Amino acid sequence: MVDTPNRRRFLQLTGASATAAVAGCADLNPMSDGDGPHADKVTAIVEPNREAMQEIQEDVMAGEMDQMEAEQELETLVDDAITSFEDREADDDELIVEESESLTDQTGQMEMGMLYLLDGEPASLIDALMNGTVSQLHGGATYETILEQQQAAEEQQSPGSEQPDEEELEEIEEELEGELEEQEETEDDADEDSDE
Template identity: 40%
Template sequence: MGNRPNRRSFLTLTGVSATAAIAGCSDLNSISQDGSDGDDGSNGPLTIRVQPDQEKLQSLQEDLQAEVEAGETEQAEAQEKLEARQTELTEEAATAYEQAASNDDSISVEDAEAEYGLLRVSAPADSLVEDLQNGEIGGILPAAYYDQYLAQQERQEQQQELQEEVMEQQESENETNESSETGTENESSE
């Protein structure tokens, strides 16, 4: 019974990539029906999101879940492994897409954050929709999403650092309090 909340949080974490992939799908109609194609048939810059290899990620999730259920790995350790490997797979996918785009004259990669699987590109809408349908990309988003997402990640990292500092400070204070209490107990027992 004690594993249920941990298992749920693990499964929630693993579903994040699927949710992120779906996020860009609602913009497909506006891209292909926009009518804002330039003379060369390309839209202005857009943000695309690539996904990690889903088969590798699914296999890893299953392996880690089995390890957690067998008691071989702690939940927190499994989450760390999953996050690290998901980041690696996302970086691989972003790098592969960027390399493929460099060989395609119709696609121009303006910015890329491989760690997050984000690229800001200019490309014909048909090409991006085809890449989405083929699974080469996981979502098509407005250009502004790129900067907004990176700013959000930076804020989250800053908050995480602050939380870690506060926790370290609290631990230090607790250790100081415990040692002073131990010292007081020793004095009173003498």
């Protein structure tokens, strides 16, 4: 099985869910923002079920699913999670979405979930968490913190730091093989000259 950079990247993405976006927020009290922005709101993270993401990762590693199929499957899981939450929110008059933003991987290219700024009755918020349509709840200020972290991560991705695609890797490999062959021929010629 060929372990291309794209395959490795996909495995990293499925192994790191959208919750990675809140890694820097771990020291925040999840439900208390004091007088900060959105102090009276709640941040909700909606992402695919972790077991389902793990299954995709295992299928890719076992060679049972190629990268394109895995990315399509992940996209379906993300869409299903978002649709499930938004359907529930539409049916609940006590749960109001104030703002929303996609959660993406560090390159900003693959959607990993959705971030919502919510207002609503505590019972509705807890029910959304308990029935699985919401992965995590945090204080309202966490919404802006996650967006800032996501934007900073995307800005750090400069064109020079991107992984080469398969064609570029093949070209590099061919060049290296050519150079190696030339070096071996030179060494063989040198050995023949020394033998004479």
